[in-house]
Amino acid sequence: MKAKDFLPSDFIPIRVDLFDELLDDRALERGSVILLSGGAGTGKTTFCMQSIYYSALAGEKCIYLSFEEEPKNIKKHMKKNFGWDFDKLEQEGKVAIIKLDPIKVSRQVEQRIDEKKGLLEIKLEDIQFPFKPDKVCVDSLSALSIAFQGQETYRVYIKELFELLTGLNAVSFVISETDQIPKVYSRTGTEEFLADGVIVLYNSLNGEKRENGIEILKLRSGKHYKAMVPYEITEKGIRFNLKH
Ligand SMILES: Nc1ncnc2c1ncn2[C@@H]1O[C@H](COP(=O)(O)OP(=O)(O)OP(=O)(O)O)[C@@H](O)[C@H]1O
Ligand SMILES: [Mg+2]
Numbered sequence: 298m299k300a301k302d303f304l305p306s307d308f309i310p311i312r313v314d315l316f317d318e319l320l321d322d323r324a325l326e327r328g329s330v331i332l333l334s335g336g337a338g339t340g341k342t343t344f345c346m347q348s349i350y351y352s353a354l355a356g357e358k359c360i361y362l363s364f365e366e367e368p369k370n371i372k373k374h375m376k377k378n379f380g381w382d383f384d385k386l387e388q389e390g391k392v393a394i395i396k397l398d399p400i401k402v403s404r405q406v407e408q409r410i411d412e413k414k415g416l417l418e419i420k421l422e423d424i425q426f427p428f429k430p431d432k433v434c435v436d437s438l439s440a441l442s443i444a445f446q447g448q449e450t451y452r453v454y455i456k457e458l459f460e461l462l463t464g465l466n467a468v469s470f471v472i473s474e475t476d477q478i479p480k481v482y483s484r485t486g487t488e489e490f491l492a493d494g495v496i497v498l499y500n501s502l503n504g505e506k507r508e509n510g511i512e513i514l515k516l517r518s519g520k521h522y523k524a525m526v527p528y529e530i531t532e533k534g535i536r537f538n539l540k541h
Pocket of ligand 1: 335336337338339340341342343344378379474530531532533
């Protein structure tokens with residue numbers, strides 16, 4: 298048996314189809330915050346929900362924080378599109394899908410920055426975690442960022458949010474909406490430097506056909522495949538076309 302056949306307990310697989318095969322460790326290190334960037338409809342939400350669904354089936358606890366879509370709509374679409382029953386997983390206490398109001402978050406942060414003159418401290422009460430998660434998804438930073446009036450305040454918040462996620466010792470995915478073929482992977486351009494990893498979903502036009510590709514742009518925790526991998530969204534979720 299090869300060393301990599303043993304999964305160290307401080308690593309958590311992504312569990313989205315064959316994606317873990319692109320990573321030398323076959324998983325991501327706990328405490329990692331991974332920026333998942335891509336254009337509208339490229340499958341960012343699907344990638345995260347698929348990762349959570351298969352994690353929950355494998356006994357890992359997962360939390361989905363939505364700044365955008367209502368949890369009941371996300372669950373309805375996941376069931377209809379891919380047959381994933383998140384109501385059941387929530388009832389079993391394996392998954393929690395939580396809606397956060399970006400306006401409320403930004404107001405709280407801006408108020409606290411005023412009070413403390415720049416010293417910001419995000420308390421865990423700001424985000425209610427019903428259990429200690431193994432995996433967390435934040436969907437999306439873009440929905441959150443538009444609620445902030447000042448870019449500087451948003452930047453301070455993002456830094457603190459990334460630190461908070463790191464401290465959870467889970468694997469966290471943070472979604473960022475970009476152009477269909479992005480050159481910048483986040484709103485302020487600093488998120489990709491703060492993140493421990495960056496995964497980009499592309500949507501390009503080939504003749505009259507749209508084609509999707511995924512790329513691991515950076516990963517601090519280990520070696521990874523370094524080319525674009527084509528993927529499709531199917532009735533079973535994201536499927537990669539791995540040729541190597
Ligand atoms: N069962 C299915 N089979 C094939 N494609 C599907 C299926 N269900 C959904 N899709 C495709 O998945 C896309 C949506 O994926 P998803 O919502 O994950 O993208 P997103 O990147 O999160 O989008 P947004 O930018 O709106 O948040 C749809 O635009 C649709 O084309
Ligand atoms: Mg989405």
